[in-house]
Amino acid sequence: MSDNVKSGVDFIRERINKDNETGKYNKQVVTRFPPEPNGYLHIGHAKSICINFGIAREYNGRCHLRFDDTNPEKEEIEYIESIKKDVRWLGFDWGKHLYYASDYFQQIHDFAVNLIKAGKAYVCHLTPEQMREYRGTLTEPGKNSPYRNRSVEENLSLFEQMKNGELDEGACVLRAKIDMASPNITMRDPAIYRIKKAEHHRTGSTWCIYPMYDFTHCISDALEGITHSLCTLEFEINRPLYDWVLEQIGYPHRPQQIEFARLNLNYTVMSKRKLLRLVTEKYVHGWDDPRMPTLSGLRRRGYTPESIRTFAERIGISKVNSTIDYAFLEYCLREDLNMRAPRVMAVLKPLKVVIDNYPDDTVEWMPAINNPEDESAGEREIPFSNVLYIEQEDFSLNPPPKYHRLSPGKEIRLKHAYYITCTSVVQDESTGKITEVHCTYDPASKGGWTDDKRTVRGTSHWVSAAHAKKAEIRLYDSLFTNENPDDDSEGKTFIDYLNPNSLEALSGCLVEPGLEKAKPGDFFQFLRQGYFCMDPDSTSENLVFNRTVTLKDTWAKLQKKNG
Ligand code: ATP
Ligand code: MG
Secondary structure (H helix, E strand, O other): OOHHHHOOOOHHHHHHHHHHHHOOOOOOOEEEEOOOOOOOOEHHHHHHHHHHHHHHHHOOOEEEEEEOOOOOOOOOHHHHHHHHHHHHHOOOOOOOOEEEHHHHHHHHHHHHHHHHHOOOEEEEOOOHHHHHHHHOOOOOOOOOOOOOOOOHHHHHHHHHHHHOOOOOOOOOEEEEOOOOOOOOHHHOOOEEEEEOOOOEOOOEOOOOEEEOHHHHHHHHHHHOOOOEEEEEHHHHHHHHHHHHHHHHHOOOOOOEEEEEOOEEEOOOOOOHHHHHHHHHOOOOOOOOOOOOOEHHHHHHHOOOHHHHHHHHHHHOOOOOOEEEOHHHHHHHHHHHHHHHOOEEOEEOOEEEEEEOOOOOOOOEEEEEEOOOOOHHHOEEEEEEOOEEEEEHHHEOOOOOOOOOOEOOOOEEEEOOOOEEEEEEEEEOOOOOOEEEEEEEEEHHHOOOOOOOOOOOOOEEOEEEOOOOEEEEEEEEOOOEOOOOOOOOHHHOOHHHHEOOOOEEEEEEEEEOHHHHHOOOOOEEEEOOOEEEEEOOOOOOOOEEEEEEEOOOOHHHHHHHHOO
16 A cells, blocks of 8 residues: 555645645646547556546546547447446446547647647658657667658648548658657657548548547647546656647646556456457457456456445555555455345255254244344345255265264254254265255254253254255356466466366355345345355346355455465
């Protein structure tokens, strides 16, 4: 966690507070979240969303959602819709401030023409290879392009030809005329317009030239009256260009760019290009596969927006890149679900139990508390009868020492019900597999305790055979086996680190009957098995649940280990 969070205020809020004191922006705070619609949002974007929308809310300002759609080839409507849905799901609202960089194409074009007229931009015919060669290196200055001193008239006419589609794609670009000897390579006459003869999802075939990111972003910010343009650290080097453009175009409003460290999580990839590969090459079942770090994947897995917001807040804002432990994200989730998830019983791998001394025509409805952490959650009643199912792993024919679960002659508690003692088992003659466990119950132990207070160490969850509903339960492990799947040393790629056991789908699971009424997205704690959430694949014949997270707190364990 960053130091400035401990002291109460981070460097972004510090800066805003200062600007509010001096009245630089009339005490207004306007931020923006500017995704490129070329993929689904992921947990890293959530950090940026929480910072941008969170700060705007805190200062009674506003946050714009702006699609940075300057690349006509890559953007798709599907991504735009998913991004809007995910931002809303996280709990944020842009109100009427939904914008597209493409809305500004005309204005951006006119600013470029003004730059040319002011002798600050020129059309350059160097090939991409030559361009690279002329650019110089970190230690050597670049060389001026032979096209740098074209006359304003010639530049205007060439730019017009670019715009009218008279020149081929790649034939030339419009470059800002800044300084080929600048120690900052970004300032060495960057390209600001290129020819792309492609249909744009919003502007159609109106344009065949498109502005580059560095030219578009600052102008969009200025036009929208953004006060604080918050972005990730890799844009620090672009800030002088950001400021240069706004200075040259003479626009009165000047946003302040501030950079913060991006979120990195172990066992995860966050590049959209890599996530897209996982989807298109079918390593996962789509952008919303519950193993994906996308917001749609996390949502389907059962993550709550509250837990993601808490996570984003706790990791804080820093100027130094670092990698956060995935276990910390899970810790924030568990903390939230522990307070809110109704407790229910589900048997993942069922073993039949017959209570021989319980009448076979009787059903008792046992009161069961819904959430010990939340009294207001109340109680429900669950059916008990003479044929039940317990977890296979809760029974052992030849128990190891200190085994407290059910075994021949041993007594255990059935949660919310009775004490039972195992009297015999039925085994499959050919395989030896146990098919039934026979027990007797103690009628004096109703509710799971007795007056004589005798010790019963084990407690099992169970369901009544006649009442339980069939379910498919999907268990997940991390998608990658390597803590840093981006590690491409040793000639490996992230694909090589995919975990072949990241999904285990169990069919024939049994859940208590009340779960029939659950809706996709509803979350529960299955006693002793973890937190689960109903999947949209669920039907009334086949309930489907995803395990969101286990009950084991690996984060606390890590903290202990690290002292
Ligand atoms: P990629 O490089 O994979 O294409 P991107 O970062 O360019 O992803 P954008 O759609 O441009 O994706 O991101 C929108 C906003 O989200 C940007 O302001 C970006 O800085 C921020 N962002 C993206 N990834 C992270 C991250 N891991 N942590 C914090 N902010 C992020
Ligand atoms: Mg980007």
